Amino acid sequence: MPGHVFGRSTKGTLPVAARGDGCYIIDSAGKRYLDGSGGAAVSCLGHSDAGVRAALHEQLDALAFAHTGFFTSEAAESLADRLVEHAPEGIGRVYLVSGGSEGVEAAIKLARQYFMEIGQPRRHRVIARRQSYHGNTLGALAAGGNEWRRAQFAPLLVETSHIAPCYEYRDRLEGETPEAYGRRAADELDAEIRRLGPETVMAFIAEPVVGATAGAVPAVPGYLRRIREICDRHGVLLILDEVMCGMGRTGHLFACEEDGVAPDMITIAKGLGAGYQPIGALLTSGKIYDAIAAGSGFFQHGHTYMGHPMAAAAAGAVLDAILGRSLLARVRAQGEKLDAALRAELGQHPHVGDIRGRGLFRGIELVEDRDSKAPFDPARKLHAKIKAMAFEAGLICYPMGGTIDGQRGDHILLAPPFIIEDAQIDELVGKLSGAIKGALA
Numbered sequence: 066m067p068g069h070v071f072g073r074s075t076k077g078t079l080p081v082a083a084r085g086d087g088c089y090i091i092d093s094a095g096k097r098y099l100d101g102s103g104g105a106a107v108s109c110l111g112h113s114d115a116g117v118r119a120a121l122h123e124q125l126d127a128l129a130f131a132h133t134g135f136f137t138s139e140a141a142e143s144l145a146d147r148l149v150e151h152a153p154e155g156i157g158r159v160y161l162v163s164g165g166s167e168g169v170e171a172a173i174k175l176a177r178q179y180f181m182e183i184g185q186p187r188r189h190r191v192i193a194r195r196q197s198y199h200g201n202t203l204g205a206l207a208a209g210g211n212e213w214r215r216a217q218f219a220p221l222l223v224e225t226s227h228i229a230p231c232y233e234y235r236d237r238l239e240g241e242t243p244e245a246y247g248r249r250a251a252d253e254l255d256a257e258i259r260r261l262g263p264e265t266v267m268a269f270i271a272e273p274v275v276g277a278t279a280g281a282v283p284a285v286p287g288y289l290r291r292i293r294e295i296c297d298r299h300g301v302l303l304i305l306d307e308v309m310c311g312m313g314r315t316g317h318l319f320a321c322e323e324d325g326v327a328p329d330m331i332t333i334a335k336g337l338g339a340g341y342q343p344i345g346a347l348l349t350s351g352k353i354y355d356a357i358a359a360g361s362g363f364f365q366h367g368h369t370y371m372g373h374p375m376a377a378a379a380a381g382a383v384l385d386a387i388l389g390r391s392l393l394a395r396v397r398a399q400g401e402k403l404d405a406a407l408r409a410e411l412g413q414h415p416h417v418g419d420i421r422g423r424g425l426f427r428g429i430e431l432v433e434d435r436d437s438k439a440p441f442d443p444a445r446k447l448h449a450k451i452k453a454m455a456f457e458a459g460l461i462c463y464p465m466g467g468t469i470d471g472q473r474g475d476h477i478l479l480a481p482p483f484i485i486e487d488a489q490i491d492e493l494v495g496k497l498s499g500a501i502k503g504a505l506a
């Protein structure tokens with residue numbers, strides 16, 4: 066192999082992924098890797114789903130591509146219809162893109178255009194949370210709270226400020242109820258909007274369950290409802306980024322259903338194409354769409370591959386599988402088993418501070434000291450060692466390290482395919498536990 070592909074790392078070489086078999090990826094040497102993180106919460110149906118493959122063959126035989134400047138397609142229309150049908154209240158339209166960052170870019174631009182068109186042009190600021198990832202393109206990067214990712218590209222394109230995340234393990238005070246903590250955490254948004262001036266703020270963006278930067282941290286009950294009230298009070302749009310936690314990952318098609326919140330916009334991606342095709346979507350309220358339709362009549366955005374029929378066909382088949390094969394109930398059941406297995410194996414471990422998450426979206430936070438919750442020295446790169454040892458043992462898991470505000474441990478994100486069997490849960494937990502113990506030794 067020539068080896069000219071330029072990947073994330075400029076060091077070392079990677080095994081060559083050759084085949085997929087259910088929850089496993091098999092490399093060119095025949096080694097099998099259990100996909101304990103779905104890549105990064107992508108492969109919700111595993112790697113050889115017959116329904117998606119059949120849908121892709123059918124679409125390919127009929128037509129691969131037609132530009133959306135000229136045509137719509139049955140695949141795209143039916144996908145959008147079904148997403149709207151199952152979306153939270155108020156969502157009325159779908160804008161199809163090719164991935165998560167593109168979805169977030171579209172959300173930010175749609176918010177901006179909406180306020181321009183309704184005569185509130187001063188609303189341009191975005192508020193997000195310090196512990197968040199919203200993508201790597203310049204607008205989405207500006208929204209994300211990850212300082213080290215942002216720093217080298219500053220000044221960023223979108224004026225964003227960041228409040229604290231809802232991070233119960235670290236921030237709930239002793240004796241404080243989760244509900245009281247949720248109110249206190251959400252009220253930071255109110256304070257920030259007032260500080261900036263409500264007439265300048267267009268949107269608040271957050272992940273309902275924080276993924277890559279935090280390791281599956283759900284908001285406490287009531288937090289997102291309070292956030293919704295605060296946004297409404299100040300006329301600010303609420304964008305929920307479900308690129309990672311959406312499409313059934315938490316046991317609900319949209320994670321925010323469990324929080325009882327209807328946002329103005331939702332972004333989804335990863336699990337939408339389940340790895341079979343690159344696709345993302347921005348779901349938006351009818352209110353926003355109608356305002357633009359009644360105004361300029363044209364969302365000033367667009368990408369060549371938006372609404373790609375192959376991608377839409379794959380996503381339609383993914384949605385068929387999730388809804389038709391009762392996979393949401395399966396995610397909840399297997400998620401409980403994964404949680405129980407993790408707690409049984411690692412719950413008492415002196416360096417496992419927190420095990421958390423929803424459905425098949427689970428995180429483990431590692432700490433130097435359980436009582437003080439002090440993280441390990443980031444220079445130790447514990448998360449990277451765990452990833453490497455697990456990979457060696459044939460397990461894919463998604464690690465993250467470093468600190469935010471000096472208060473975050475290394476963590477491991479787990480997001481296995483929804484089809485994971487009980488025996489594979491045991492294999493996952495056994496190999497992960499071996500890797501954690503090995504990396505700490």
Ligand code: PMP
Pocket residue numbers: 105164165166167169198199200201272276277306307308309310334335
């Ligand atoms: N938002 C969230 C919450 C994500 O987790 C990601 C990807 N990790 C993105 C946006 C960006 O998606 P993509 O990598 O497909 O551009």
